[in-house]
Amino acid sequence: MTLTERTSGGGPPAAPASGDGRPGRRRGATAWLGLAGLGTLLAVMEIVPRVGLVSPKYFPPTSRVAQALAGEVTDQAFWVALGDTLKGWALGLLIATVAGVVLGVLIAAVPVLREYTASTIEFLRPIPSVALIPLAVLLFGTDIRSTLLLVVYASFWQVLVQVLYGVQDVDPVADETARSYGLSALARVRYVLWPTALPYVMTGVRLAAAVALVLAITAELVIGAPGLGARIAVAQTSNAVPDMYALVTVTGLLGVLVNLGARAVERRTLAWHQSVRGEVAV
C-alpha cells in the first residue's frame, strides 16, 4: 500500500502504486503484466528454435514442449513425483529457514558469537552441496532424507547470511530508543531487530526457496531419490527431449508460484516498509 504518493520525474503522475484505494484492481494489473512477461519468455522460446537459432531437436519450441507437458500431467506418476519433490522442498525450506533465522539472530545479536563464527561460516558456505552427494547417499541412501540434507545445507546459508546483514541494518536511534525504555534483549529482538531484518529475511527466504527447489531436483536427478528430478534423469537418459523440457518447465512454474506466495506474505508483513508503501519513480 503506498501512502507516499509522488509525482513522476516529469511525465504523467506515476501510478500511485496501489494507493488509489483499489488494491484489487491494481493487483489484477500486476498479474496481467506478469503473465505478459511469462508469455514473452515462452514466445521467445518458441521462436528461437523455429528460426533455426538452435535445432528444434535439442531445443524444442514451446508448443512441442506444451504437448509433452500435456502428456505428463495426464500421467499419475507425474503427480506422485511432483508431490515427492514438493515434500522434500517444503520440509527442507522450513528447516533451513527456521534454523537460519534462529541462528542468524542469535549470532548477530551476540557480538562474540559473530566474531568467532565468521571464519567458519565463510569456510563452510562455498562447499557445494553437490559435493555432499556421496555423504548423503552414504547416510540415507535414496531416501527423502538425502534430498533433505542437500536442500537444508544449501538453503540454510542463504537465509543465514541475509539475516546477518539484516540485523546489522538496525537503525541506531531506534535501537537506542528501545534500550532506553529498558526493553529486554528478547523484546528488542522481537520489536526492533526483527522488523528491521524482516525485509532482508524475506529476500533470504525467496532466495532460499528457489535454491531449495533447485537442490531438491538436483538431488533427485543425481541420487535418484523419487521426485521430478528422477523423472528428468530418465527423460535425459532416454533422449526424450520434449519430455525433459516439459519437466523443466514445471520446475520453472513451481518457482513462479513460490514467488507469488512470498510476495503475498511480504505485502502483509511489510506494509509499513518503504519498499511496499512507496515506489521509486524513475
Add this chain to the structure above:
Amino acid sequence: MLDVRGLQKVYNGGARQVEAIRDLTFTLSAGELVCLVGPSGCGKTTLLKCIGGLLTPTSGEVLLQGRRVTGPPPGMAVVFQEYGRSLFPWLRVGENVELPLRQKGLPKARRRELVTEALAAVGLADAESAYPWQLSGGMQQRVAIARAVAFEPEVLLMDEPFAAVDAQTRADLEDLVRALWHKLGVTILFVTHDIDEAVYLGQRVLILSSSPTVVREELTIDLPDTRDQLHTRGDPRFTALRTHVQEQIQAAKRGLPSPSTAGDEEA
C-alpha cells in the same frame, strides 16, 4: 511568480483518509519573502511538497511563472523538515553541499568557492570533511541550509529550517536568509513555528487554519525593509504584529472561524 489555486490534498492510507489541505489559494510575486505559520499538522509540509512538485495535489493547481508544476521545477531548492534524513549519509558534509552544484554543471573552482562560503555562513567551516551522522542535530540542519544557500536557487522553500539550532545561531541564520534574499532577489516561502521569526523575516505572513486547511489570514508586515535583531524586535509595531499572529494561531488551533476569511471558505 508562484500561484497556488484551490489546492486540495487528501491522503489515502488504507482505512485512514486524511484531508490535509482543503482549499488553499494565494500568490507570491517574484522576489517576495513570505512566512507560513499554522498549527502542527495543518498541512504546511504537504503544501510545500505540492509546490515543490514532489506530491500531486488531489485537486487545484500550482503555477510557477505561469506554468503548471507537475514535477520539481529547476532552480528551486527545498530545505526539508526532516533534515537528518535529507542528507546523504554516504557523502561528507562538503560533498552533500556540492552535489546539487555539480548537477547544475558549475565548474569545479566555483563549486569549491560556493561550498566553502555556504558552510562558513552557517558556521560549519571546519565540519566539511565530517559525515552528516557525525554531527549534532543542529549542525545537520545547518548543512541542509548551506546546501540550499549554495545552490543559489530562484525559489527557496524552507520547512522549519531553524528548529534545531540555538537562539543565537538562529538569529544569525535569520539575518543570513534576509541578506541572501536581498543579494539574490530569490523568492522565499518560509515555514516556521516561531511567531517572532515569521514577523521578523517576512514581508507577509500567511496564517493557515488547522486541518482541513484553508488560508486563515494574509498579513502584510509593514516593518521597514532593513531589519536588525535588536531594533526591529524592539519596535512596538513588531510587538503588535506578533501579538496579532499569536492570537490568530491560538484561534486557529481551537478551530474558531476567522472573521477575514470566513467568507472565502464558503466560496
Add this chain to the structure above:
Amino acid sequence: MLDVRGLQKVYNGGARQVEAIRDLTFTLSAGELVCLVGPSGCGKTTLLKCIGGLLTPTSGEVLLQGRRVTGPPPGMAVVFQEYGRSLFPWLRVGENVELPLRQKGLPKARRRELVTEALAAVGLADAESAYPWQLSGGMQQRVAIARAVAFEPEVLLMDEPFAAVDAQTRADLEDLVRALWHKLGVTILFVTHDIDEAVYLGQRVLILSSSPTVVREELTIDLPDTRDQLHTRGDPRFTALRTHVQEQIQAAKRGLPSPSTAGDEEA
C-alpha cells in the same frame, strides 16, 4: 539522585577526533526539573546519551542514585532529538506508545488507559491507528513525547522535545510537562534552545559553553512554583532571567570565558 562527575567524551571517527565534552560536573536532586541550554553542537545530546547509559564516557562517570550508570537504567525515559527515527515505523502510533508499557509488564487494561491518556494529552487522540510516517513532523514528535509520558518514568530526559510544534501547542506541552512533574515527582532534565522555555520550565538552568564543553553557569530560577503562560512570562524577574541566559549563551557562542566558572575549569 543524578550525579555527573568529570564527564568527558571524545568521538573517535577515523581521522576526525572530536572532543565533544571536556569536563562536566553537576548534580540533580530527586524530583528536580533542570533545563539545559547551550550552543548548537556543544554536546547536549552527547551528555543525555551518557546519562541514559547509551554511550560510554571517555572519562568521568554518571551516578544514578549512587550507582554508576553503565547501561540504560530501568525507570528512565528518553525523548530523542531525532524523533522521526526514534519511532518504530512498523508499529502504529498506539503500539509505539504501548510497547515500553508492555515491557514494564503492565496489564492490558492499564496499558490501554495510559496510551489513550497520553495521546490525548499531546492532542493526538485520533491518530492512534496511524503509522508514524503518516504523521506530520510535529505530530511525530508529540508521539515520542506521549510515549515518554505514558511510561511514567522516574527520570525523564528530553532532547529538544518541542522543536517541531507550533507556538500554541508548545505552550500547552510545557504546561503538560510541569503538570506531570508535579503529579509524579519525576526528575527531569530538559534540553532546549528556547531560552524563554528554559526559564519558564526549570527550577534551575544549566548553561553549557561551546565545544569542548564545560558548565558555564548554573542559574537558579527563583520564580514561584506555580507558573502560567501569561503571568509568569509577564513577570519582570522572568525577563531579567531570560536576558541573563541569553547573554550567557551569546558569550558562550563567541567563546568568551564565563566569570563564574573560569575558576572551576582549572580545578
Add this chain to the structure above:
Amino acid sequence: ACGSSSPSTGTGGTNQVDNVKVGVIPIVDVAPIYLGKEKGFFSSRKLNLTLESGQGGAAIVPGVVSGQFQFGFSNVTSLMIAQTQGVPLKGVANGNASTGKDGEDFGAIVVKGDSPIQSAKDLAGKKVAVNTLKNIGDTSVRASVRKAGGDPSTVEFVEIAFAQMPAALDAGQVDAAWVVEPSLAAVKAAGGRIVASNFVDVAPDLTVALYFTSEKLMADNPDLVKRFQEAMRESLTYADGHPDEVRKILSTYTKIDAATMSTLVLPKWPAEPNRASLDELAKLGQQDGLFTKAPDLDKLLP
C-alpha cells in the same frame, strides 16, 4: 550411521522374504533385472526387489558400500578402479556385454554424416566426446584408434553426458563421440555415421558391466547373495532370449519413444562374464594409467 544393520538386509533365514535394494541406472543395460523382477525370478527366491535409479557411480557405489543398497550396477572399469583403490566391493553377476558385431553394437564411435573422418585412425588429433574421462569410454576409444593404426595419444577427449552428445556433435562442438543407446539411435536418425565399434575393438564379446555388492554383505549373508546371483542369471538368460519383451519392459522405466525403440540395438546378456575380455580391458586400463596397480580380477569377479 553407516553400518549395515539396515532392516532390509534380512537375517538370511530361508523362510522369510528379504528386502533387497539395487542401485541401477535407468538405461537399456539393466533391462534384465526389470524383466526378471516382472517375471518373478526374484520373488520366487524370496527376494523382494526394489530398484533405485541413480545417475551413476557417484551415487550407487557409496550406497552399496554403506549398505543402503544391497547390490549395484556399474561398468567394469569403474569396478576395477574401485578395487585398486581398496573399495570393499565384489562382483556378483554379469551385467551386460557387447554384441561383438562390428558396426552393430549398442555403443559406437560416431561422427556427423559429412565428416571427413572415415575410420578410427582419423580420430588422431580430434576432439572426441566420452561420458566420463579416465574410464571405459576413452580406454576403448583408444583401443579402436590403435587397432586402426592411428596414434591414440593425440586424441583429445571431452566429457559430455550421452544425452547431450547428439547436440554437441550436430553443433560441431566435438568431432566424434562415443555414444550408447538410445543416443546412438538419435545420432543415426540425424544422419550420423558409425566409424568404429570400440567395444568390439577391445575384445570379442567384451563384458561391459557387472552387478556388485559389498564385501561385508558377501561375508554376512552369503545365502542372500547366492539367491540374487541365481535370479540374475535366470533373468539375463531370459532377457537375452526375448528381445521383444525387453523392448516392452524398457517402456516402463525409460521414456524412449516408440520409433526409436524398434531400431534400438540391444546389448548381449550372457549369464557369465567373459574373463578373457576383462583381462584385456584391465591391461588397457593399466596402459592408460587408470589404475595405480593391476586390478585383482580373481578377487573382483564372482
Add this chain to the structure above:
Amino acid sequence: MTRIARKVAAALALPVVLFAIWWLATENSANFYFPSLRVIVSSFGEVWTGDRLATDVLPSVLRLLCGYLAAVVIAVAAGVVIGSSSRVRAFAEPALEFLRAIPPPVLVPIIMLFAGIGDVMKIVVIVFGCVWPILLNTVEGVRAVDGVLLDTARSYGIGGAARLRHLVLRSASPQIFTGMRQALSLGIILMVISEMFAASNGLGFAIVQFQRSFAIPGMWSGILLLGLLGFLLSLVFRLVEGRALSWYHGLRRSQRS
C-alpha cells in the same frame, strides 16, 4: 597489534576446535568414505601443490572471477531497472522466477546448446547462478531508498545518471553487498557444477574425478580447498566491502562507541 592478534585468534578458534574434533573422531576410521583427517591432510599436500595449481585451480578461479564480475554488473543493472518501476517488476518478475527455479544441472545442457562446451559455457553457468541473489537484493535495496532522500534529490534536480550514482546505488549498496556476498559462495558452487560437464580441467573437475576414481582422500582434500578458497575470497570481499561501505559501518557504529 593486539587487536589484530585478537582478530586472528577469533577467526581461528572455532575452525581449530572443529578440526580437532574431526581429527579425533576419524582417527581410527575404517570407513572407506570417511578417511582419517590425517590421511586427508597428507593427501592435500600431495595433490594441491605444483602442477595442479596451474592446471586446475587457476583456470577455475579465473572462470569464477569472470563469471562473478559479469554477474555483478548484469544483476545490478537489471536490479536498478526492475526495482525502480513497479510495472517493469510486475512484467519481469514471474519470467525471472521461472528461470531462477531451473536447476543448473539441467540448465547446463541447454546452455551448452548456445554457448558451446568451452570456457564461455562455464562462465555463463556461473553468471546464471550468481545473478539471482544480487538481483533480488538490488531490487529490494532500490525499492527501499528513503523517501526524504528521494525528495531531496528530486527537488535539487539530481536526476538520471547522477541520481543513480549518488543516490540509488549508494543507498542500496548495503543490500547489494549482501547479495554479492551470497553470490560469491554460490559462484564457487557453480564453478564446481559447471566443471562437472564437458570439462577437462578445473577444481570441480578434479574433485569429481577423484570421486569417480575412488580417490576419496583426494576428494576430501578438494572439498577442503574449496572451503579455503571461499574463505580467502570472502576476506578479499570484506576488504572491498569495508571500503565501499565505510560510511554505512561508521553510521551503524557511531552511536555504540
